Amino acid sequence: MSKAVVELPPKGGFNFDLCRRNEMLLKKGASPPSFRKTGTTIVGLIYQEGVILGADTRATAGSIVCDKNCEKIHYMAPNIYCCGAGTAADTEAVTDMVSSQLQLHRYHTSRESRVATALTLLKSHLFNYQGYVQAALVLGGVDVTGPHLHMIYPHGSTDALPFATMGSGSLAAMAVFESKYCEGLNKEEGINLVCEAICAGIFNDLGSGSNVDICVITKGHKEYLRNYRVPNTRAHFSSKEFTFPKKTEVLLTKIVPLREKIEVTEDGDAMEE
Amino acid sequence: MDLNMNVDAPHSMGTTIIGVTYDGGVVLGADSRTSTGMYVANRASDKITQLTDNVYVCRSGSAADSQIVSDYVRYFLHQHTIQLGQPATVKVAANLIRLLSYNNKNMLQTGLIVGGWDKYEGGKIYGVPLGGTLVEQPFTIGGSGSSYLYGFFDQAWKEGMTKDEAEQLVVKAVSLAIARDGASGGVVRTVIINSEGVTRNFYPGDKLPLWHEELEPQNSLLDILNAPSPEPMNI
Numbered sequence: 303m304s305k306a307v308v309e310l311p312p313k314g315g316f317n318f319d320l321c322r323r324n325e326m327l328l329k330k331g332a333s334p335p336s337f338r339k340t341g342t343t344i345v346g347l348i349y350q351e352g353v354i355l356g357a358d359t360r361a362t363a364g365s366i367v368c369d370k371n372c373e374k375i376h377y378m379a380p381n382i383y384c385c386g387a388g389t390a391a392d393t394e395a396v397t398d399m400v401s402s403q404l405q406l407h408r409y410h411t412s413r414e415s416r417v418a419t420a421l422t423l424l425k426s427h428l429f430n431y432q433g434y435v436q437a438a439l440v441l442g443g444v445d446v447t448g449p450h451l452h453m454i455y456p457h458g459s460t461d462a463l464p465f466a467t468m469g470s471g472s473l474a475a476m477a478v479f480e481s482k483y484c485e486g487l488n489k490e491e492g493i494n495l496v497c498e499a500i501c502a503g504i505f506n507d508l509g510s511g512s513n514v515d516i517c518v519i520t521k522g523h524k525e526y527l528r529n530y531r532v533p534n535t536r537a538h539f540s541s542k543e544f545t546f547p548k549k550t551e552v553l554l555t556k557i558v559p560l561r562e563k564i565e566v567t568e569d570g571d572a573m574e575e
Numbered sequence: 576m577d578l579n580m581n582v583d584a585p586h587s588m589g590t591t592i593i594g595v596t597y598d599g600g601v602v603l604g605a606d607s608r609t610s611t612g613m614y615v616a617n618r619a620s621d622k623i624t625q626l627t628d629n630v631y632v633c634r635s636g637s638a639a640d641s642q643i644v645s646d647y648v649r650y651f652l653h654q655h656t657i658q659l660g661q662p663a664t665v666k667v668a669a670n671l672i673r674l675l676s677y678n679n680k681n682m683l684q685t686g687l688i689v690g691g692w693d694k695y696e697g698g699k700i701y702g703v704p705l706g707g708t709l710v711e712q713p714f715t716i717g718g719s720g721s722s723y724l725y726g727f728f729d730q731a732w733k734e735g736m737t738k739d740e741a742e743q744l745v746v747k748a749v750s751l752a753i754a755r756d757g758a759s760g761g762v763v764r765t766v767i768i769n770s771e772g773v774t775r776n777f778y779p780g781d782k783l784p785l786w787h788e789e790l791e792p793q794n795s796l797l798d799i800l801n802a803p804s805p806e807p808m809n810i
Binding site: 425426428429433453455457458459460461463472473 | 609619639
């Protein structure tokens with residue numbers, strides 16, 4: 303007769319066991335590692351035929367740029383994309399999770415996903431975590447009910463607008479939109495305006511930088527323009543190669559390719575049930 | 576001026592919201608400003624949300640909390656309508672709001688005004704402020720801008736107004752609050768609910784009366800800069 307306690311599976315949510323240890327470490331002077339944030343400028347606008355989303359490509363960890371060309375426009379569904387600002391891990395995780403849920407929902411209903419579905423899934427998840435999942439998102443897409451653009455805040459509130467900006471560069475981008483946006487822009491004008499807004503963020507906000515990514519979504523078609531504009535090319539390259547210090551003696555040079563080319567043969571038995 | 580605008584502050588609706596009964600229905604009114612800290616996140620938000628065909632709610636306080644509460648109540652009311660077989664009454668809607676607000680009072684920060692029309696009681700307004708009290712009133716005000724309107728309503732409110740008088744009163748009140756409260760602004764939205772149905776109205780900034788030393792509406796501030804300089808004063 304064992305008196306073993308039944309092992310319950312861990313409940314969802316956050317585990318605060320390490321908080322006391324962290325407090326003690328702080329008092330001793332050890333600073334916690336800064337997490338990767340996307341300082342960011344993300345924007346979206348509705349134009350004649352659909353939705354255009356734009357984002358910069360700088361990811362920062364504290365005051366250091368840790369990724370000069372990251373992707374902030376995340377795939378949610380073939381007709382829905384989502385830009386993410388805030389903690390990079392949070393935006394990636396939450397958009398991946400809702401993207402999977404949308405895929406399962408598509409299998410279940412045999413229909414194209416709707417932006418309102420993605421919106422409700424995201425906002426209820428963020429509200430449940432009371433703002434601790436720091437993901438500020440611009441969700442845009444075109445479904446059977448038309449083009450939609452939504453802003454989702456970390457605490458779970460949402461807004462629906464014809465043009466939206468989020469992130470640390472949102473003020474600079476909003477200034478561009480407020481002065482130049484009008485209804486019924488065509489594709490070229492829309493892309494130019496989004497580019498201008500992101501560039502305003504890139505050049506005037508320290509948390510945003512590098513290149514401009516754009517995603518154009520219309521009914522039945524999408525265009526993901528990665529690095530649509532590269533206004534910050536690296537100007538100076540050192541002409542010297544890397545050399546070892548002069549007193550080093552090279553004994554052996556061996557180059558191992560990380561990935562070998564594998565030949566795929568088309569014959570062979572087909573998979574059987 | 577504080578240049579460290581915290582765009583990560585929780586999204587809250589500074590707000591001015593008003594609900595007023597008149598002879599035959601109710602008029603709900605609200606401004607349209609949603610702020611995160613000192614930045615206006617949405618200058619044209621719609622704070623008057625539909626719960627059923629005949630009941631609407633004005634939201635104030637935390638944007639996330641008020642949106643979630645109204646989403647839950649809309650869902651419960653939909654189920655209730657199906658089970659009851661007829662449109663839900665305003666009292667039921669207000670009570671559902673109150674139950675959610677009171678039972679979660681430690682976690683929610685939202686003040687709501689429920690207004691609508693049903694065939695049993697006619698037009699009714701219920702206030703559900705922070706904490707989850709339920710008070711049925713002939714008129715009620717809420718949000719940060721409401722502080723500036725208590726005296727105004729004491730003087731201007733009267734029983735048995737007509738629909739147009741009530742709507743004009745609401746628009747005037749919201750524009751007064753917008754003039755004095757920094758957290759309220761944008762446009763004025765009104766919703767009129769009576770036995771005939773629901774009418775939504777929209778009053779953009781340039782249609783609202785100016786009160787005291789405010790600028791005339793302009794298309795661009797550049798017009799002011801390019802305006803001819805005033806005549807020099809003669810002593």
